[in-house]
Structure formats: structure tokens, C-alpha cells
Amino acid sequence: xxxxxxxxxxxxxxxGLKDGMTISFHHHLRNxxxxxxxxxxxxxxxxxxxxxxxxSSVFDTHAPFIEYIRDGVVTGIExxxxxxxxxxAVSEGIMDKPVTFRTHxxxxxxxxxxxxxxxVAFIAAPTADCMGNCTGKIGKSAxxxxxxxxxxxxxxxxxVVITDNLVDYPLVDYSIAENYIxxxxxxxxxxxxxxxxxxxxxxxxxxxxxxxxxxxxxxxDASGLLKDGFxxxxxxxxASLAAAKYLKDIMIRKGVKGSYGLGGITSYMVDMLQxxxxxxxxxxxxxxxxxxxxxxxxxYHMEVTAAHYASPTAxxxxxxxxxxxxxxxxxxxxxxxxxxxxxxxGYIMGGxxxxxxTAAGANMSMIVAPxxxxxxxxxxxxxxxxxxxxxxxxxxVTQRGIAVNPLxxxxxxxxxxxxxxxxxxxxxxxxxxxxxxxxxxxxxxxKVVANVxxxxxxxxxxxxxxx
Amino acid sequence: xxxxxxxxxxxxxxxxxVEIAPAExxxxxxxxxxxxxxxxxxxxxxxxxxxxxxxxxxxxxVLTVSDRGAVDCTxxxxxxxxxxxxxxxx
Numbered sequence: 001x002x003x004x005x006x007x008x009x010x011x012x013x014x015x016g017l018k019d020g021m022t023i024s025f026h027h028h029l030r031n032x033x034x035x036x037x038x039x040x041x042x043x044x045x046x047x048x049x050x051x052x053x054x055x056s057s058v059f060d061t062h063a064p065f066i067e068y069i070r071d072g073v074v075t076g077i078e079x080x081x082x083x084x085x086x087x088x089a090v091s092e093g094i095m096d097k098p099v100t101f102r103t104h105x106x107x108x109x110x111x112x113x114x115x116x117x118x119x120v121a122f123i124a125a126p127t128a129d130c131m132g133n134c135t136g137k138i139g140k141s142a143x144x145x146x147x148x149x150x151x152x153x154x155x156x157x158x159x160v161v162i163t164d165n166l167v168d169y170p171l172v173d174y175s176i177a178e179n180y181i182x183x184x185x186x187x188x189x190x191x192x193x194x195x196x197x198x199x200x201x202x203x204x205x206x207x208x209x210x211x212x213x214x215x216x217x218x219x220x221d222a223s224g225l226l227k228d229g230f231x232x233x234x235x236x237x238x239a240s241l242a243a244a245k246y247l248k249d250i251m252i253r254k255g256v257k258g259s260y261g262l263g264g265i266t267s268y269m270v271d272m273l274q275x276x277x278x279x280x281x282x283x284x285x286x287x288x289x290x291x292x293x294x295x296x297x298x299x300y301h302m303e304v305t306a307a308h309y310a311s312p313t314a315x316x317x318x319x320x321x322x323x324x325x326x327x328x329x330x331x332x333x334x335x336x337x338x339x340x341x342x343x344x345x346g347y348i349m350g351g352x353x354x355x356x357x358t359a360a361g362a363n364m365s366m367i368v369a370p371x372x373x374x375x376x377x378x379x380x381x382x383x384x385x386x387x388x389x390x391x392x393x394x395x396x397v398t399q400r401g402i403a404v405n406p407l408x409x410x411x412x413x414x415x416x417x418x419x420x421x422x423x424x425x426x427x428x429x430x431x432x433x434x435x436x437x438x439x440x441x442x443x444x445x446x447k448v449v450a451n452v453x454x455x456x457x458x459x460x461x462x463x464x465x466x467x
Numbered sequence: 468x469x470x471x472x473x474x475x476x477x478x479x480x481x482x483x484x485v486e487i488a489p490a491e492x493x494x495x496x497x498x499x500x501x502x503x504x505x506x507x508x509x510x511x512x513x514x515x516x517x518x519x520x521x522x523x524x525x526x527x528x529v530l531t532v533s534d535r536g537a538v539d540c541t542x543x544x545x546x547x548x549x550x551x552x553x554x555x556x557x
Contacts, residue, residue: 374503442506
């Protein structure tokens with residue numbers, strides 16, 4: 001038998017794709033992804049329409065989605081994150097059906113338990129063999145982990161691998177195995193390397209960011225959690241990375257041997273692994289070339305599936321054993337609810353990703369953010385969109401001090417004992433408003449453009465069209 | 468009197484870019500303001516710009532202002548610098 005087909009169109013035809021069905025994509029090629037648009041181009045030429053697109057994240061490279069929405073080719077989007085370009089169009093109301101936002105853990109959970117079935121999954125694969133064994137670790141479009149694509153490949157009715165590097169069977173060190181794959185298509189290019197991973201992720205030089213990072217690392221040190229077996233996740237934002245660097249210095253100085261680093265992995269986490277701060281890394285997504293190189297060569301740097309990473313319906317997932325996670329926010333309210341979906345004017349420009357999964361799982365979830373950005377205080381009375389519920393958010397670290405969720409009085413006590421500046425979250429809000437003034441709420445319409453599902457699939461919030 | 472075109476500030480986040488140009492006597496202040504925080508602070512920003520101009524004795528001018536979330540003291544200083552340059556004093 002052969003699974004190799006000549007073109008994407010042939011694969012679409014053989015897979016039996018019809019109007020009204022659901023197709024899926026993963027986002028490991030990030031802003032370099034060419035596959036989702038390539039597939040939609042083929043679908044459009046074949047005259048198939050009214051498709052529901054389940055894609056783990058939408059980046060600005062997916063801007064052609066906007067035209068396909070206008071033309072009725074795409075009528076539904078389900079995703080965990082949406083960048084500002086498509087987000088703006090959605091916020092302006094171009095879709096009749098609201099977007100469904102899930103989390104990185106909720107998405108595989110819903111796929112696996114049958115709540116969001118996929119008819120045809122398209123797996124962008126930097127390297128594959130003719131039977132569909134595939135990996136992201138090698139090839140000219142290497143992206144490292146393929147963690148988000150596993151549930152799609154395993155549970156879709158039909159799964160198509162699209163690669164630009166076909167190798168002889170069997171592919172050694174595959175990620176997704178051939179037994180899930182129906183068809184294999186070879187194309188010239190699946191992605192633009194410069195958009196797939198950044199060359200190096202950089203630590204912030206902004207003095208405000210460095211103060212925040214210093215407080216964050218000292219708060220982790222003071223939390224009582226930083227001891228042998230410590231596990232940790234941090235984002236790729238400048239202040240988060242700086243916090244990881246300061247934390248590494250503390251761990252080395254104190255000789256703390258951690259267990260695992262988790263999440264989207266950057267070179268800084270690789271550096272912590274190599275420095276002995278962790279025994280292993282669990283990697284659902286590589287952010288830079290250093291991470292890709294490490295997952296290819298170091299057996300202690302392991303690929304995890306999205307379900308293993310964060311699914312709330314898995315028998316256990318890696319977030320459940322997490323000690324500390326450092327996360328960002330566009331807004332946080334005085335009940336510690338966090339918005340990472342919209343900007344301060346209500347336009348969609350993000351999404352939960354693993355935010356609410358890790359906040360729920362971690363012993364201490366920490367938000368790092370400046371007291372205000374461009375005149376807008378980070379602390380508000382009520383967030384425009386509740387992305388992560390406040391009862392799962394423990395600490396807010398700003399350059400002016402730290403606010404601790406009243407549900408965690410023991411953390412506030414430990415921070416005070418370590419001479420860290422602890423404030424009530426209302427006091428941080430007042431400090432920011434004294435500097436900036438008190439902002440008016442932006443207007444929105446009554447039209448719902450997105451439903452935000454929590455990781456357990458319950459409706460957490462709704463996002464409205466902007467005015 | 469504004470004698471010449473002048474500008475001050477940048478388009479960096481938390482700054483404000485102010486362009487000023489001469490206008491006929493008696494034509495008043497023509498202000499074209501855009502801001503990333505228009506919904507939150509639009510009227511306040513406009514008031515600070517107009518107060519600053521009045522305080523400097525500027526009655527006639529054309530201003531194009533692009534605000535990136537500057538606080539009041541930044542707005543005042545950028546407007547004042549643009550006016551000084553427009554008057555040929557700086």
C-alpha cells in the first residue's frame with residue numbers, strides 16, 4: 001500500500017471532505033506556518049465551503065483566513081489563541097458564528113472525549129516517511145515538539161501529513177506514528193523558518209522589567225516551594241525570561257535540584273536543564289532554535305502531547321505536579337481574574353494557551369506585569385474578558401510591589417518575612433491610578449464574537465464586538 | 468506666535484508625538500488628536516493640550532498629535548517643547 005498522494009487536493013478528495021465538516025491544524029510552525037493557508041487555498045479551489053476550522057493557535061500569518069471567512073469557506077473557528085490581525089477582524093464582527101476559545105489542555109480533552117470531533121486533520125510535519133511516521137525535530141522547517149498535533153492525528157476521522165522533507169521508511173525517532181495517518185503529501189515548503197522559531201529569545205533590558213523579574217525570583221525563593229524536586233514553567237516574555245535567569249542564579253547558589261521544567265521551552269529553560277537546575281524538560285512547544293537543538297539531541301528534553309501537558313480529563317497531566325508558573329496578563333482585576341484574550345480596547349489579540357491550565361495546576365501561579373502600560377493600569381475593577389479565574393491566580397508581581405490573593409495568606413506571610421514589598425491589590429490599583437488617572441471603560445456592542453471556554457469546557461466568559 | 472512648523476516627542480509607547488504649525492490670527496487652535504487610549508482618556512488628553520497651549524499664550528495653531536499613552540506631565544512637556552521650537556526659541 002502507499003499513503004503518498006500527489007497533491008493536497010488529492011488528499012482532501014480521498015479524505016472525503018465535504019461542506020460543513022471540521023478540519024484541524026496545529027500551530028508549531030507559529031508565524032511561519034504556510035500549511036493552513038495552503039490547505040484552505042486548495043479547499044477553496046475545490047469549491048468546498050462552510051468549514052469549521054479547529055486550529056490550536058491563529059497567528060498573523062493566517063491573515064488570509066479573513067478572506068476565507070468573508071467568502072463563506074470558513075464559517076467557524078475553534079482555537080486556543082488568536083493573534084491581533086485575525087483577532088481584529090473577528091472583533092469587528094466578520095463572523096456570524098462566535099469563535100470558540102479553549103485552553104491548550106481543554107482542546108485535547110474535548111477532542112479525545114468526543115466533544116469537538118475532527119473530520120480531517122492536517123499535520124504540518126517537518127520530516128515524515130511515506131507511511132506517515134513524522135517528527136518536528138529534523139528537517140529544514142524543524143520546529144521541535146509536535147505536542148499539540150497528537151490528539152488531532154489520533155482522533156480525527158482522517159489524518160493527512162504534509163511535509164517538505166520525506167525520508168526513507170522507517171523514520172527514526174518519530175513523534176506521531178504511522179498507525180494514525182491516512183495520507184502523506186510532499187510539498188516544496190511547509191513554513192518560513194524565520195517565523196517558525198526566533199533565533200534567540202532575549203531577556204528584557206527594560207529596568208522596570210528587571211525589577212519585576214527580581215521580585216518574582218525572590219518571591220519564588222521565599223515561597224517555600226524552591227527545594228529539591230522543584231518544578232517550574234515560565235512564559236517567553238522578556239520579564240518572565242529575566243525572572244527565570246534570576247531564579248537559575250538562586251537555584252545554583254543554593255544547590256537546589258529541581259525535577260522538571262515545563263511548557264513552551266526556550267533556550268533559557270534549556271540552559272537551566274544543562275546547569276542541573278532540572279532533571280528533565282517536558283516540551284509541548286519549542287520557542288527558539290536552542291530549544292529545537294536540545295529536544296533533538298538531549299534525551300532528558302522530552303516531547304509531551306498537549307493532553308499530557310494540560311488536559312483536565314487525563315488521568316493526570318504535567319500541570320498537576322507543577323510547583324510554580326510565571327504568567328503574563330493584559331489586565332488583572334481586584335478578584336485576581338486575568339485577561340489574556342483582549343487588549344484594553346476589547347480587541348482580541350491573544351488567548352489562554354496554557355494560562356488557565358497551569359494556573360489551575362500549579363501550587364503557586366504568579367502574574368508578572370508592569371503597574372501600568374501606556375497609561376493603562378494593569379489592575380482594574382473588572383477585566384474585559386475573564387480568561388483565567390481569580391481563584392487559581394495566587395500572586396501579582398509589579399515593579400512597585402507584590403499583591404497576594406487573600407486565599408493564600410501563608411504566601412503573603414512568607415513574602416513579608418523575606419522583606420518583599422507586599423500590598424493589597426486595591427493599593428496597587430490606586431498607585432497606578434494616581435500616576436495615570438482612572439480610565440473609562442471602552443464601549444462594546446451586544447454582538448458576541450467569541451465564547452471563552454474554561455479547561456473543563458464550561459463557559460467562562462464571552463467577548464463582544466467592538467464599537 | 469507660532470512662526471514655523473515644529474515637532475516634539477516620539478511614537479514610542481507611553482510617549483506622545485506633537486506637530487505644530489502656524490495658523491492665521493484669529494483662526495484658533497485646530498487639533499487633530501489620535502490616541503491608543505482615546506476611549507479611556509480622550510477628553511483629558513485634549514484638555515491638557517489646550518490648557519498647556521493657553522498657558523504659553525498660543526491662540527492660533529494647527530496641531531497634529533499622536534498619543535501612545537503618555538501621562539499628563541509628558542503631554543505638557545512635549546506640547547511646550549513643540550511650541551518653543553515653533554516660536555523659534557529652541
